[in-house]
Amino acid sequence: MPRPATFEEYLASLVPPSVRGLDRRTLLTGGVALSALTLAGCGGSDSTTTSGSTGTASGSGGSTAAATGEVTLGSNQSDAVPKAAIQGVMDAFQKANSGLTVKVNTVDHNTFQENINNYLQGSPDDVFMWFAGYRMRFFASQGLAGDISDVWTGMQGLNDALKKSSTGDDGKQCFMPSTYYPWALFYRKSLWQEKGYEIPKTLDDLKTLGAKMKADGLAPIAFGDKDGWPAMGTFDAINMRVNGYDFHVNLMAGKEDWAGDKVKKTFDTWKGLLELHQPDSLGRTWQEAAQSLQQKKSGMYLLGMFVTQQFEKGAEQDDLDFFTFPEIDSAIGADAIEAPIDGYMMSASPKNDAGAKALLKYVGGAEAQGLAVKSDPSVIATNSGVDTSGYTALQKKAVEFVASAKSIAQFMDRDTRPDFASTVMIPAIQDFIKNPNDIDGLTKNIQAQKVSIFGS
Amino acid sequence: MARYKGINQLSGLDRIIVALMIIIPTILVVWLVWLPAIGSVLLSFTNWNGIGPIGDAKWMGMKNYHDVVTIYPPFWPAVRHNLIWLAVTFLLATPFGMFLAVLLDKEMRGSRVYQTAFYLPVVLSLALVGFIWQLIYSRDQGLINGLTGSTIDWYGDPKYNLWSALIAACWRHTGYIMLLYLAGLKGVDVSLREAARVDGASEKQTFFKIVFPVLAPINIIVLVVSVIESLRAFDLVWVINKGRNGLELIATLVTQNIVGEASRIGFGSALATFMLLISSVFIVIYLRIVMKEQR
Numbered sequence: 001m002p003r004p005a006t007f008e009e010y011l012a013s014l015v016p017p018s019v020r021g022l023d024r025r026t027l028l029t030g031g032v033a034l035s036a037l038t039l040a041g042c043g044g045s046d047s048t049t050t051s052g053s054t055g056t057a058s059g060s061g062g063s064t065a066a067a068t069g070e071v072t073l074g075s076n077q078s079d080a081v082p083k084a085a086i087q088g089v090m091d092a093f094q095k096a097n098s099g100l101t102v103k104v105n106t107v108d109h110n111t112f113q114e115n116i117n118n119y120l121q122g123s124p125d126d127v128f129m130w131f132a133g134y135r136m137r138f139f140a141s142q143g144l145a146g147d148i149s150d151v152w153t154g155m156q157g158l159n160d161a162l163k164k165s166s167t168g169d170d171g172k173q174c175f176m177p178s179t180y181y182p183w184a185l186f187y188r189k190s191l192w193q194e195k196g197y198e199i200p201k202t203l204d205d206l207k208t209l210g211a212k213m214k215a216d217g218l219a220p221i222a223f224g225d226k227d228g229w230p231a232m233g234t235f236d237a238i239n240m241r242v243n244g245y246d247f248h249v250n251l252m253a254g255k256e257d258w259a260g261d262k263v264k265k266t267f268d269t270w271k272g273l274l275e276l277h278q279p280d281s282l283g284r285t286w287q288e289a290a291q292s293l294q295q296k297k298s299g300m301y302l303l304g305m306f307v308t309q310q311f312e313k314g315a316e317q318d319d320l321d322f323f324t325f326p327e328i329d330s331a332i333g334a335d336a337i338e339a340p341i342d343g344y345m346m347s348a349s350p351k352n353d354a355g356a357k358a359l360l361k362y363v364g365g366a367e368a369q370g371l372a373v374k375s376d377p378s379v380i381a382t383n384s385g386v387d388t389s390g391y392t393a394l395q396k397k398a399v400e401f402v403a404s405a406k407s408i409a410q411f412m413d414r415d416t417r418p419d420f421a422s423t424v425m426i427p428a429i430q431d432f433i434k435n436p437n438d439i440d441g442l443t444k445n446i447q448a449q450k451v452s453i454f455g456s
Numbered sequence: 457m458a459r460y461k462g463i464n465q466l467s468g469l470d471r472i473i474v475a476l477m478i479i480i481p482t483i484l485v486v487w488l489v490w491l492p493a494i495g496s497v498l499l500s501f502t503n504w505n506g507i508g509p510i511g512d513a514k515w516m517g518m519k520n521y522h523d524v525v526t527i528y529p530p531f532w533p534a535v536r537h538n539l540i541w542l543a544v545t546f547l548l549a550t551p552f553g554m555f556l557a558v559l560l561d562k563e564m565r566g567s568r569v570y571q572t573a574f575y576l577p578v579v580l581s582l583a584l585v586g587f588i589w590q591l592i593y594s595r596d597q598g599l600i601n602g603l604t605g606s607t608i609d610w611y612g613d614p615k616y617n618l619w620s621a622l623i624a625a626c627w628r629h630t631g632y633i634m635l636l637y638l639a640g641l642k643g644v645d646v647s648l649r650e651a652a653r654v655d656g657a658s659e660k661q662t663f664f665k666i667v668f669p670v671l672a673p674i675n676i677i678v679l680v681v682s683v684i685e686s687l688r689a690f691d692l693v694w695v696i697n698k699g700r701n702g703l704e705l706i707a708t709l710v711t712q713n714i715v716g717e718a719s720r721i722g723f724g725s726a727l728a729t730f731m732l733l734i735s736s737v738f739i740v741i742y743l744r745i746v747m748k749e750q751r
């Protein structure tokens with residue numbers, strides 16, 4: 001290497017040739033080429049907006065008799081057992097309708113719910129799973145769900161109460177029910193027999209029983225409200241017993257005053273029962289509370305029938321039994337229950353309209369529902385034509401329980417506006433559990449927020 | 457090689473390339489950062505609920521802000537928690553990280569091992585950190601309660617859970633600061649320290665009077681990183697319990713309102729604008745320090 005003649009040349013010689021070789025220009029051209037390649041690669045695949053829905057149904061769109069083509073289904077049954085159950089139902093559907101195929105797009109349960117707004121406004125599947133109640137009516141009134149009244153004409157086995165729950169604000173049906181499950185106080189028969197407990201029929205009975213359980217070293221009522229929504233079940237149950245079903249429904253619809261005496265009475269009654277509930281509930285998930293029931297550390301648990309999922313199949317699940325929340329006001333009785341309904345809806349403009357309706361008709365029918373509940377003993381079918389001989393004892397009791405109920409509520413977060421339920425009620429109920437002494441302040445605040453959200 | 461005299465010296469092609477190199481990132485920043493931010497602020501004056509065209513949303517003036525400040529119970533606790541988070545990160549975690557860096561700079565035996573050990577939490581995502589500490593903090597099945605026999609619900613009791621979360625966050629943040637500072641320390645000219653030693657300065661004097669002022673650029677970076685990380689604190693708290701019951705932070709409130717079915721876009725945007733305003737205070741302070749230096 002020749003001796004550097006100027007200072008610049010000396011500095012240049014300090015840089016090794018391997019580095020010097022890659023000057024700015026070659027780096028730039030390389031970068032442009034690389035980005036061109038990646039963009040070309042990305043452009044090929046069709047990018048979709050929503051979580052999981054890759055649906056492009058090639059449906060023939062024929063609105064006449066024989067529907068053919070592909071129908072897409074958006075499913076939120078992401079756990080292994082329900083997922084397999086749904087696949088079984090779809091396989092049977094395809095066998096019964098040779099021209100149709102079903103493409104199931106499964107999304108994680110919570111993610112599906114959280115993204116529902118974007119999903120429905122993007123390119124949703126032809127048919128999607130959803131829940132009855134205000135949430136369903138909300139989407140129908142926003143024009144995000146299709147009218148399936150023609151599918152309902154001639155449906156066998158779905159009673160009037162179910163039809164009413166599936167009807168939107170405009171009087172047209174927009175929901176096809178599939179399964180549901182009741183909320184009740186669950187307990188272990190073996191534990192109660194051993195300690196000699198009896199099923200309480202009134203609030204006073206419940207308090208006496210609770211005191212007895214406490215003396216025996218148990219937590220009378222298991223309670224876990226870390227996720228925020230389980231405690232809504234307790235509010236609903238007490239409110240329906242204290243103020244009646246009609247008041248409860250109107251309250252959920254935003255037509256009643258949260259700061260009025262009736263709601264204060266509900267919270268007061270709950271305050272009286274709080275000492276019977278498991279302490280430190282805000283750090284406990286419902287699964288952990290259910291496990292305390294399973295471990296015989298608590299006496300009973302107010303939850304949906306899905307509590308059985310925390311118990312082992314066989315003897316343990318058979319040991320479970322339930323009873324309805326005891327009556328508080330003898331004039332009102334105890335005939336109102338909560339039984340959230342899960343089902344299917346059709347999107348507003350499905351690519352395969354006829355196929356979607358055929359699928360909806362099928363899943364509302366006895367055969368499909370029978371297949372769905374066979375694999376999941378924590379729910380029961382809505383269609384009365386389903387063969388219940390294969391049901392577990394608990395399922396059979398649940399069928400009777402729901403059939404004999406005079407009024408069925410859907411659960412707070414399905415009966416009222418979702419933004420009210422999640423941003424107002426969850427923190428409010430958690431505040432109540434932490435500090436049950438300021439009911440006036442609490443209800444006043446809930447009412448102010450309710451006015452802000454509902455508009456009146 | 458002639459001296460560079462400015463852009464007029466570049467050929468046509470060079471000029472186009474330079475222009476593109478400036479325009480494309482600017483477009484991306486404006487499109488992905490500025491427009492959404494301005495959009496959020498504008499949306500905070502409406503009651504849009506995420507469904508239907510934005511044009512349908514009603515203009516509500518300051519109602520959302522009024523609601524947030526007066527009738528939304530989680531808001532003021534969230535502001536308090538954010539400020540506590542900022543204070544603890546800035547006054548405890550960051551100085552501790554700097555202290556560790558100074559110690560490790562001494563290159564004692566095993567300093568590589570310590571370095572790796574302190575830095576390891578940094579490569580974990582905050583969500584994973586939350587989960588790891590859940591195993592330690594769990595009321596019935598956790599390590600702390602198992603060893604001491606107490607029944608304190610570290611994550612569930614609103615008296616304790618913010619501090620539990622802060623310990624978990626600082627565990628990670630300290631390692632991060634330590635590494636930044638260590639890199640800076642390694643760049644300090646050795647001759648400065650030698651001169652100080654010759655002059656008879658003690659360790660403490662050497663650090664505070666000589667090394668620390670020299671590290672002014674690193675100090676600013678560390679400061680900014682600490683403030684940003686604490687104002688952005690979200691992942692850890694969300695993983696613990698979705699930001700409720702004593703762990704409210706403004707970021708979690710924004711997410712609860714906007715993401716998911718709740719879809720209170722207008723209201724959530726008002727909360728987000730509050731977060732923007734609080735961050736702006738610190739950004740202005742930072743910019744003033746930096747601008748002052750450059751003069």
